[in-house]
Amino acid sequence: MxxxxxxxxxxxxxxxxxxxxxxxxxxxxxxxxxxxxxxxxxxxxxxxxxxxxxxxxxxxxxxxxxxxxxxxxxxxxxxxxxxxxxxxxxxxxxxxxxxxxxxxxxxxxxxxxxxxxxxxxxxxxxxxxxxxxxxxxxxxxxxxxxxxxxxxxxxxxxxxxxxxxxxxxxxxxxxxxxxxxxxxxxxxxxxxxxxxxxxxxxxxxxxxxxxxxxxxxxxxxxxxxxxxxxxxxxxxxxxxxxxxxxxxxxxxxxRGARVYAEITGYATRLNAYHMTGLKPDGREMAEAIRAAIGQSRIDPADVDYVNAHGSGTKQNDRHETAAFKRSLGEHAYRVPVSSIKSMVGHSLGAIGSIEVAACALAIEHQVVPPTANLHEPDPECDLDYVPLTAREQDVDTVLSVGSGFGGFQSAMVLRRLGGTNS
Structure with a gap:
C-alpha cells in the first residue's frame, strides 16, 4: 500500500x-x-x-x-x-x-x-x-x-x-x-x-x-x-x-508531530522541444498538472490556490496561463494564482522548494501571498493573479508548478491534513 x-x-x-x-x-x-x-x-x-x-x-x-x-x-x-x-x-x-x-x-x-x-x-x-x-x-x-x-x-x-x-x-x-x-x-x-x-x-x-x-x-x-x-x-x-x-x-x-501539509501528488514532464523555448499551448505543464492532481485523487475544482512559476518573462507567463486553462478548465478563471518571484526573485534550482515553503505556510495561515508589482496585467494573462495584496481565504489544497530550461515542467499538490477529501 x-x-x-x-x-x-x-x-x-x-x-x-x-x-x-x-x-x-x-x-x-x-x-x-x-x-x-x-x-x-x-x-x-x-x-x-x-x-x-x-x-x-x-x-x-x-x-x-x-x-x-x-x-x-x-x-x-x-x-x-x-x-x-x-x-x-x-x-x-x-x-x-x-x-x-x-x-x-x-x-x-x-x-x-x-x-x-x-x-x-x-x-x-x-x-x-x-x-x-x-x-x-x-x-x-x-x-x-x-x-x-x-x-x-x-x-x-x-x-x-x-x-x-x-x-x-x-x-x-x-x-x-x-x-x-x-x-x-x-x-x-x-x-x-x-x-x-x-x-x-x-x-x-x-x-x-x-x-x-x-x-x-x-x-x-x-x-x-x-x-x-x-x-x-x-x-x-x-x-x-x-x-x-x-x-x-x-x-x-x-510522535505527535505538527504537520504543515501532506504532499499528495507530484509529476514531471519534458517538452522535448527547445533548450529555452516554450510552446505557447502549455501542453507539457498541463500534463504534469493533470498527473499530480490525479495522484491526489481530487478534481481540478478542489484546488484553492496555485503557486505559479511566474518568472516574469513574456513567453513563460503566457505558456503557464495556457497550461492552467488547459488543465484546470473553467476553474482556472476562479482560483487565485500568484508568483512569489515578484518578491524573492528567481533562485534557479532553489526556487521550487522556496515556493513549496510558501505553499505550506499558505495552508497553515490560510492566506494567499500576492503577486507584487502587478499593476497592468498582460491581456493574454487574464486569470486572477492576486495583485499587490495578500488575500485571506480558505486554503486546503495548493498546486505549485515549475518550468525550467531544457523543457522541464513539474507540478506538486499539497493538502491540509484533515481537509476536505483528505
Missing part, C-alpha cells in the same frame, strides 16, 4: 527572509527584496540587480572549518536542514539513521566557489597556464555536486538514501518529488529534502545577459520582477534555499 508523506519541518533562507517567520512576513506584506547586486561590481552587465540573501555563516552557527570547506550554496542547505530538523521536533538520538535520507536539488551547485577558484588560478583570466599549487584543497568538493547532499546528511545524521537532483529550475520540486517516492515506496521513513542555489556570480549573470532573459530595469530593482504584468521584461536572478523534513504519516503521528 502506498504510504502518505507529510511535511513536519521547514527551514528557509531567502532574500529578505533570514528565517521562516521573516520570509512569510515579507511575502504577506507584498514587499520585494530585490536590489542592486553588491557581491561584485555589476556595472558591466545588462542586468545589475538580484535577490541577495543577508547571510552570515558564522552567526548561523557554522564553524570556521565548515565555512572554508563548503560552497555558499552548501552552507545555505546545511543551515536550512538544521532549522527544518529542529522545527520538526525529531530527536536524532532516537531515530533510525538508515531510514533517514537526503534529497537535495540545485541547478548550478558550487558555481560561486568554482568561479572564485578560476579567478585565483588564472589571475582573473589573464593567465592561460596556471599553477596548481594555488588550487584550493577543497576543489573536489566544489566540482562534485554530490558532496552537497552528503554535507546535509552529515549535519542531520542521515545514513539512508542520499541523492542530488539537478533539473535546472525545477530541481526544487523534483528533489521533493524524489524524496516523496522514497518514503511512499517504503525505502525511508524520514527524508530531509529541498534545494539550494547561489548563482549571483559574474559568469551566471553574463550567461543570462547573453540571452536577454533577465530584467534590465536597474533603476528600480525592487519593482523589476513583474510576473504577468504587461511591462515585464525578464526575471530577476536570486539566491536562496529551503529544506524540509518529510515523514511517513504514521511515523509523524506516533
Amino acid at each position: 502506498t504510504r502518505r508523506v507529510v511535511i513536519t519541518g521547514i527551514g528557509v533562507r531567502s532574500p529578505g527572509g533570514r528565517n521562516v517567520r521573516e520570509f512569510w512576513e515579507m511575502l504577506t506584506a507584498g514587499r520585494s527584496a530585490t536590489r542592486r547586486i553588491s557581491f561584485f561590481d555589476p556595472s558591466p552587465y545588462r542586468s545589475q540587480i538580484a535577490g541577495e540573501c543577508d547571510f552570515d555563516p558564522v552567526a548561523e552557527g557554522l564553524s570556521a572549518r565548515e565555512v572554508r570547506r563548503m560552497d555558499r550554496a552548501a552552507q545555505f542547505a546545511v543551515v536550512c536542514a538544521r532549522d527544518a530538523f529542529g522545527d520538526s521536533g525529531l530527536d536524532p538520538a532516537s531515530g533510525v539513521p538508515e531510514r533517514t535520507g537526503v534529497s537535495l536539488g540545485s541547478a548550478v551547485a558550487a558555481a560561486t566557489s568554482l568561479e572564485h577558484e578560476y579567478l585565483v588560478l588564472s589571475d582573473a583570466g589573464r593567465e592561460w597556464q596556471v599553477d596548481h599549487e594555488y588550487l584550493s584543497p577543497h576543489m573536489f568538493d566544489h566540482l562534485s555536486p554530490g558532496v552537497m547532499p552528503a554535507e546535509v546528511a552529515w549535519a542531520v545524521g542521515a545514513e539512508g538514501p542520499v541523492a542530488m537532483v539537478s533539473d535546472g529550475c525545477t530541481s526544487g520540486l523534483d528533489a521533493l518529488g524524489h524524496a516523496c517516492r522514497l518514503i511512499s515506496e517504503g525505502t525511508a521513513d524520514v527524508m530531509v529534502a529541498g534545494a539550494t542555489d547561489t548563482p549571483i556570480t559574474p559568469i551566471v549573470v553574463s550567461c543570462f545577459d547573453a540571452i536577454k532573459a533577465t530584467s534590465p530595469r536597474n533603476d528600480e530593482p525592487e519593482h523589476a520582477s513583474r510576473p504577468f504584468d504587461n511591462s515585464r521584461n525578464g526575471f530577476v536572478l536570486a539566491e536562496g534555499a529551503a529544506m524540509f523534513v518529510l515523514e511517513e504519516l504514521d511515523h509523524a503521528r506516533r
Whole structure:
C-alpha cells in the first residue's frame, strides 16, 4: 500500500527572509527584496540587480572549518536542514539513521566557489597556464555536486538514501518529488529534502545577459520582477534555499508531530522541444498538472490556490496561463494564482522548494501571498493573479508548478491534513 508523506519541518533562507517567520512576513506584506547586486561590481552587465540573501555563516552557527570547506550554496542547505530538523521536533538520538535520507536539488551547485577558484588560478583570466599549487584543497568538493547532499546528511545524521537532483529550475520540486517516492515506496521513513542555489556570480549573470532573459530595469530593482504584468521584461536572478523534513504519516503521528501539509501528488514532464523555448499551448505543464492532481485523487475544482512559476518573462507567463486553462478548465478563471518571484526573485534550482515553503505556510495561515508589482496585467494573462495584496481565504489544497530550461515542467499538490477529501 502506498504510504502518505507529510511535511513536519521547514527551514528557509531567502532574500529578505533570514528565517521562516521573516520570509512569510515579507511575502504577506507584498514587499520585494530585490536590489542592486553588491557581491561584485555589476556595472558591466545588462542586468545589475538580484535577490541577495543577508547571510552570515558564522552567526548561523557554522564553524570556521565548515565555512572554508563548503560552497555558499552548501552552507545555505546545511543551515536550512538544521532549522527544518529542529522545527520538526525529531530527536536524532532516537531515530533510525538508515531510514533517514537526503534529497537535495540545485541547478548550478558550487558555481560561486568554482568561479572564485578560476579567478585565483588564472589571475582573473589573464593567465592561460596556471599553477596548481594555488588550487584550493577543497576543489573536489566544489566540482562534485554530490558532496552537497552528503554535507546535509552529515549535519542531520542521515545514513539512508542520499541523492542530488539537478533539473535546472525545477530541481526544487523534483528533489521533493524524489524524496516523496522514497518514503511512499517504503525505502525511508524520514527524508530531509529541498534545494539550494547561489548563482549571483559574474559568469551566471553574463550567461543570462547573453540571452536577454533577465530584467534590465536597474533603476528600480525592487519593482523589476513583474510576473504577468504587461511591462515585464525578464526575471530577476536570486539566491536562496529551503529544506524540509518529510515523514511517513504514521511515523509523524506516533510522535505527535505538527504537520504543515501532506504532499499528495507530484509529476514531471519534458517538452522535448527547445533548450529555452516554450510552446505557447502549455501542453507539457498541463500534463504534469493533470498527473499530480490525479495522484491526489481530487478534481481540478478542489484546488484553492496555485503557486505559479511566474518568472516574469513574456513567453513563460503566457505558456503557464495556457497550461492552467488547459488543465484546470473553467476553474482556472476562479482560483487565485500568484508568483512569489515578484518578491524573492528567481533562485534557479532553489526556487521550487522556496515556493513549496510558501505553499505550506499558505495552508497553515490560510492566506494567499500576492503577486507584487502587478499593476497592468498582460491581456493574454487574464486569470486572477492576486495583485499587490495578500488575500485571506480558505486554503486546503495548493498546486505549485515549475518550468525550467531544457523543457522541464513539474507540478506538486499539497493538502491540509484533515481537509476536505483528505
